[in-house]
Amino acid sequence: MNTNLQERAKRVEWYMNDRFGMFIHWGLYSIVGRGEWVMSTEKIPLEKYTPYADEFNPIHYDPKKWAKMAKDAGMKYVVLTAKHHDGFCLFDSKLTDYTSMTSCGRDLVREFVDAVRGEGLKVGLYYSLLDWHHPDYPKYDDLNHPMRGNEAFKDEVIDFDNYLKYMHGQIEELVTNYGKIDILWFDYSYENLRGEAWKATELVRMVRKHQPDVIIDNRLETSGEGFGSIVNEIPEEFCGDFASPEQIIPPEGIRNVLGQPVPWELCTTINNNWGYNPSDLLYKPSALLIRKLVECVSKGGNMILNIGPNGLGSVDEKSCKVLEDMGHWLDKNGQSIYGCNNANRPKPEWGWYTQNGKKLYAHVLEAPIGPLALTGISKDEIKSIRRLADGVEMKQGDSWITKSYEHIPFVSFGDLPHFSYPLPDPVDTVIEITLK
Numbered sequence: 001m002n003t004n005l006q007e008r009a010k011r012v013e014w015y016m017n018d019r020f021g022m023f024i025h026w027g028l029y030s031i032v033g034r035g036e037w038v039m040s041t042e043k044i045p046l047e048k049y050t051p052y053a054d055e056f057n058p059i060h061y062d063p064k065k066w067a068k069m070a071k072d073a074g075m076k077y078v079v080l081t082a083k084h085h086d087g088f089c090l091f092d093s094k095l096t097d098y099t100s101m102t103s104c105g106r107d108l109v110r111e112f113v114d115a116v117r118g119e120g121l122k123v124g125l126y127y128s129l130l131d132w133h134h135p136d137y138p139k140y141d142d143l144n145h146p147m148r149g150n151e152a153f154k155d156e157v158i159d160f161d162n163y164l165k166y167m168h169g170q171i172e173e174l175v176t177n178y179g180k181i182d183i184l185w186f187d188y189s190y191e192n193l194r195g196e197a198w199k200a201t202e203l204v205r206m207v208r209k210h211q212p213d214v215i216i217d218n219r220l221e222t223s224g225e226g227f228g229s230i231v232n233e234i235p236e237e238f239c240g241d242f243a244s245p246e247q248i249i250p251p252e253g254i255r256n257v258l259g260q261p262v263p264w265e266l267c268t269t270i271n272n273n274w275g276y277n278p279s280d281l282l283y284k285p286s287a288l289l290i291r292k293l294v295e296c297v298s299k300g301g302n303m304i305l306n307i308g309p310n311g312l313g314s315v316d317e318k319s320c321k322v323l324e325d326m327g328h329w330l331d332k333n334g335q336s337i338y339g340c341n342n343a344n345r346p347k348p349e350w351g352w353y354t355q356n357g358k359k360l361y362a363h364v365l366e367a368p369i370g371p372l373a374l375t376g377i378s379k380d381e382i383k384s385i386r387r388l389a390d391g392v393e394m395k396q397g398d399s400w401i402t403k404s405y406e407h408i409p410f411v412s413f414g415d416l417p418h419f420s421y422p423l424p425d426p427v428d429t430v431i432e433i434t435l436k
């Protein structure tokens with residue numbers, strides 16, 4: 001493995017162990033309540049959008065509550081939008097007064113990092129490469145800008161280098177003023193705005209000078225689509241430390257062109273919006289999200305699950321309940337997630353395998369008829385079998401009905417050869433197989 005891959009492997013060790021994080025999208029768009037892209041989708045001009053900064057006063061903001069909610073949900077890291085595409089900063093910046101310091105006299109990022117560290121969780125900051133507030137960001141010909149195609153901006157002359165100076169300067173503020181930052185989540189590259197168009201090499205070198213251990217996503221080069229050079233034989237210096245598939249679990253995990261696993265993280269929303277949108281009631285059930293977290297880990301990946309607090313700083317009850325349910329399951333079964341990875345075995349028809357050294361975890365999502373066939377495992381590998389949640393011994397399932405399948409180990413949930421329904425945990429019953 002080349003030194004860059006060795007350095008990356010060391011950097012991401014904690015991250016690949018922790019597996020599960022919280023994303024928080026929060027800003028002026030949380031007042032508007034129609035998602036974080038509302039300024040672009042509704043082509044809201046600055047003069048109509050900046051007044052939200054005047055009213056932004058999150059009286060219910062208590063990041064200690066958010067951090068505790070993340071911890072109780074079994075999440076090990078939390079990433080907050082320090083600045084989203086609308087350009088509004090939740091942190092004190094010497095480079096602009098379009099910040100929460102001006103709006104409500106609070107450095108919301110400072111309060112956030114202190115609270116998250118207070119719960120012993122890792123700290124991540126999301127920073128948008130796009131900026132629909134900065135005068136030197138492209139507008140008329142841009143793909144996304146709220147003023148795209150607006151004749152008033154057709155002949156505007158901008159100094160993009162001046163914007164990059166601002167962007168790099170703000171990122172330097174974030175990596176020098178807020179203590180150890182564990183994750184920097186840049187978002188996102190598109191069309192000709194990728195890689196060196198952002199002066200990405202200079203940016204990454206500056207970041208690593210201040211925060212040598214920080215891990216960075218791959219969106220200095222790409223977005224939720226594509227992986228960037230992180231999958232190449234010789235990746236760019238700014239390729240990042242993990243790929244960031246968005247709203248999709250890579251069907252076969254992610255490997256580079258040499259077939260080596262690449263760290264990756266599914267980023268997904270608890271409903272269908274990143275930013276607060278009370279009309280979006282399509283919440284993913286906690287059972288589904290638990291199963292998707294298992295699927296991610298079984299394919300060697302992480303999951304970061306997003307919540308979108310409202311403009312006053314509180315989190316809706318439905319989101320809280322989903323997180324609470326996930327935490328209950330992880331309280332009992334977290335050993336089959338944290339520190340686990342792809343088991344490199346054929347996927348069983350009833351669920352998934354995850355593995356951590358000599359511990360192989362069978363995630364049973366569907367009840368068998370009779371004993372459960374532990375396909376992909378050979379009998380002589382098995383030392384013992386226990387149900388993870390309560391440690392109870394699981395009986396090997398061999399009996400007269402399995403005689404024709406001697407090469408496959410079976411395990412029984414009930415008295416053989418009776419039907420083993422229902423599963424002890426209908427969401428995911430985890431069996432811990434200790435290997436010899």
Ligand code: GLC
Pocket residue numbers: 025036037187188223224246267274
């Ligand atoms: C997409 C959304 C952006 C969000 C990001 C999170 O890029 O457009 O608003 O911050 O996903 O991954």
